[in-house]
Amino acid sequence: MSGDKAEPHNSWTRAEIAERLAADIPDGAYMNLGIGLPTLVSNYLPKDREIILHTENGMLGMGPEAHPGHIDPDLINAGKIPVTELPGASYFHHGDSFGMMRGGHLDVCVLGAFQVSQFGDLANWSTGAPDSIPAVGGAMDLAIGAKSVYVMMELASKGGSSKLVEACSYPLTGIRCVNRLYTDRAIFQLDADGATVLELVGATTVDELRTLTGLTLHDGTSRTERTLS
Amino acid sequence: MSGDKAEPHNSWTRAEIAERLAADIPDGAYMNLGIGLPTLVSNYLPKDREIILHTENGMLGMGPEAHPGHIDPDLINAGKIPVTELPGASYFHHGDSFGMMRGGHLDVCVLGAFQVSQFGDLANWSTGAPDSIPAVGGAMDLAIGAKSVYVMMELASKGGSSKLVEACSYPLTGIRCVNRLYTDRAIFQLDADGATVLELVGATTVDELRTLTGLTLHDGTSRTERTLS
C-alpha cells in the first residue's frame, strides 16, 4: 500500500485502512462486513485467499455488488445493496442467521464506530441526540457476533477529538466487544488491559497518539504477529 | 363400529377405541400419534378427511407403514418403523420438529398411558421400578405438544385397578396436560373440574365407572358435541 509511494505519510485514507485490515483476514475465514465503511474491505481481500462473506439478512457466500444487468431485488446485503451469489452459497432465515452470529461461528466482524473505548466498548448506533430517530438494526448483534470484532474508523473526529476514548459518551452498542481497532493513524489491540498500539502509520509515534487520545497506551509495536489472533 | 353388531357389548377392543377416536379428528387436522397403541388410530382415519401426520423425528405428511419392497432406512417414524411419504410432505431437523410441538402447532397428539389423573396429569414414561432403565424419549414433549392431547388406554389395568386415578402414583410425564381420555368403557373429558364422562360404551353406566374408578365423575353424556373442541 504505502510502500510504493515516494514519501511516507502519517495517515491512511479509508481505502488504505480497508486494505490493511483485509491483509489480516486469513484464508478460509467467515466474515461479516458492517454497513458503510467496512464494506470497503471487500475490495481488498487478497486474491489468493478464500474468504466467505456472511450477510445477516440470511446468506453465506455473498459475492461482489451487483451491477446493472444483474440486479436481483431478492439478492441484497444488509445495507440493502444488490449483491451477487458465489458458488457454494447458502440461504437461511433471520432466526438462523442471527443464531450463527450470536453463537460465535463467524471468525471476524468488521464495524464502523462513533466511539470505541480503550477496553473495547463500542458506540456506533446512536449519537444520543434528543431529536434523533433511534434505529439499531443488527448493530448490537454484530458487536457480539464473531470470534473477533474489528472496528475501522478515523482516529479523530472532524472536530479533532479522539474517537478512541477512556469511556464512551455515546450510547453503547456493546460492552468490551471490540478486539482490534484499525484507524488512519495506527492499529490498536483492545482488551481488559486497555489499548495497545500494534502498528503505527508512517512516522506517527506512540507519544503522538497518547497526546491525541489522552490515554495511557501500551506500546506493542515490537510485536511481530500481524494476522488474525 | 359397534352399530353393525347384533348385541351391544360393554367394552371396546383396542381397535374400536382407535376407531372411535379417529372419528373425532376433523378434516385438516395436524396430528401426532405416539408409539405403540396410538398408531392404531391411523388405520381408521375417515377416508373423506385429509389429516396430516407429524412424526417428531422430523416429518410432516407421513404416510402408512412401508411394506417390503418399499422400505427406506432413511424414512422411519418415532417408533423407528419404516413409513412412507405422502405428496405435500416436508422434512425438518429435531430442533424445528420439537419447536413445532412445543409451540402448540399440532392440533392433536394421541398417547398411551400407565395412569391418567382426573385433572389430566399423565404418567406414561416410567413405572418407577427401582431396577428399571429410565428412558423418556419424546414423551414429555408430546404431553405438552399439541392444542389437544388425547390418551387412549384400557380403563383398568390387568390387575383390575383403574388407570384413571385421583392422583398418579407413577412418575409424571406432564401436569394437567391430557384433555380427553378414550378407554374401552367410556370417553372422558379431563380438566380443572375433574373427569367428566362424555360417552359410554354399550350398556356401561356412569355409576359403574364411579365404582371402578373411585372418583366423583361428572355426567356429561347428554352433551352432543363429539368432535374436536
Place this chain on the structure above:
Amino acid sequence: MISKTRSSAAEALADIPDGATIMIGGFGLAGQPVQLIDALLEQGSTGLTIVSNNAGNGETGLAALLGAGRVKKIICSFPRQTDSQIFDALYRAGRIELELVPQGNLAERIRAAGAGIGAFFTPTGFGTALAEGKETRTIAGRDYVLEHPITADYALISAYRGDRLGNLTYRRTSRNFGPIMASAATVTVAQVDRIVPLGDLDPEAVVTPGIFVDSVVETGDRFEREEWADVR
C-alpha cells in the same frame, strides 16, 4: 380436502380486527408482502401493532398504513431510513409508539414465540440502553439479558412457491423473516408467485411446512414486475 388457497388478498385478510398485532415480513423490499400490505391498507382495521424489521419506506406499503393513522405501535429494529419520512414525522409528533429491538433479538423473540419458549437469555444488548430495566444474568462467565417471545394475531409474508397445504419455498435473501413469523402468528397469510400442484415442491427443500400457514394467495410471477426488469 385441505385447501389453504384464497382467491384474493382481500379474502385472506377480511377478518383482521381492530387492535390486532400483525407481523409483516421482509427486509427492505426483499420479501416484503406488497400485495398483502396493500390489501391490509384497503381492509380498514385500525389501532394495529406492527412487528416488522423496518417502519416503511417512501409513501406506499407500510408507510402508507402508518400515514393513514392505522398503526398505534411498531416493534422493529431499524425504523430510520433515508425515506422513512412518514414514520419519522409520526414519531416526532408522539403519534406512534416504538419498541426498538436489536435485529437478532427481534428474530429470536419471534422464533421463541413459534417454538413455545417462555423466555431466553441473550447476550445481545447487554449493558446498553435497549436492555434497561430488563432482567440480566451471568451464565458461565458471559452476561445475558432475558428476552420474551413476540406473538402476533397475523403474519403477512411473501414466499416464492406454495401449495394447497401451505408449504412454502422462498427465493434468495427474500426468505429473511418469513419462516419465523409464519411460526409465531395465530394466522399466517402468505403471498406466493405461484401455487403449484401438491407434490411439486421437493420435501427436502420446503422451508416453511404448511402447518404454519393458514392462507395462500397467488400474486403472479415476480419476474414480470417492473423491478425485475434487470434480470428478466
Place this chain on the structure above:
Amino acid sequence: MISKTRSSAAEALADIPDGATIMIGGFGLAGQPVQLIDALLEQGSTGLTIVSNNAGNGETGLAALLGAGRVKKIICSFPRQTDSQIFDALYRAGRIELELVPQGNLAERIRAAGAGIGAFFTPTGFGTALAEGKETRTIAGRDYVLEHPITADYALISAYRGDRLGNLTYRRTSRNFGPIMASAATVTVAQVDRIVPLGDLDPEAVVTPGIFVDSVVETGDRFEREEWADVR
C-alpha cells in the same frame, strides 16, 4: 482455497483427546454416522461424554464404544431399547453416568449452544422428576423449567451430499439431530455419501451451511449398502 475434505474418517478424528464431549447424530439407524463411530472406536480416546438420542443398539457402533469402556457419561433421551443390552449392563453396574433429557429439551439445548443462547425456559418436563432441582418460572400463566445449552468438542454426523466448503444436505428423516449438532460443537465432522463439486448443491436447499462444518468424509453411496437392498 478452502478444502474441508478429509481422505478418511480416521484422519478427521485423529485429534480427539481423552475426556472429550462428542455429539453423535442419528435417531435409531437413520442418520447414524456409522463409519465415523467405527473410526472413533478405532481411534482410542477414552473417558468420553457422549451426547446422542439413544445409547447404542446391539453390539456394534455406539454400543461397542460403550462396551469397550470408553464412555464415562451419556446425555440422551432414550437409552432403553430392546437391544440396548450393553448400556443396560453398564448402567446397572454403575459403570456409566446417565443424564436423561426429554428429547425436545435435548434438541433445544443443543440448538441453544449453537445459537449463543445462555439458557431458556421450556414447558417440557415441568413438574416431573426430570426437572427436579431446576429453576422454574410461571410466564404468562404457563409453567416453565430453565434449561441450559449442551456444547461439545466434536459432533459426528451423517449427511447425504456435501461440498468442499462443508455445505450439507440430508435425506428424509435422517436429518434429525445433524444440523443442530453441527452448530453446537467446536469441531464438526460429517460423513456424506458423496462430495459434489462446488455449486452443485442448490443454495436454497442447503440445510447445514459450511460454516458449521470442519471436516467432510466421503463414505460412498448408501444405496449400495445391504440395508438399502429393498429400495435399490
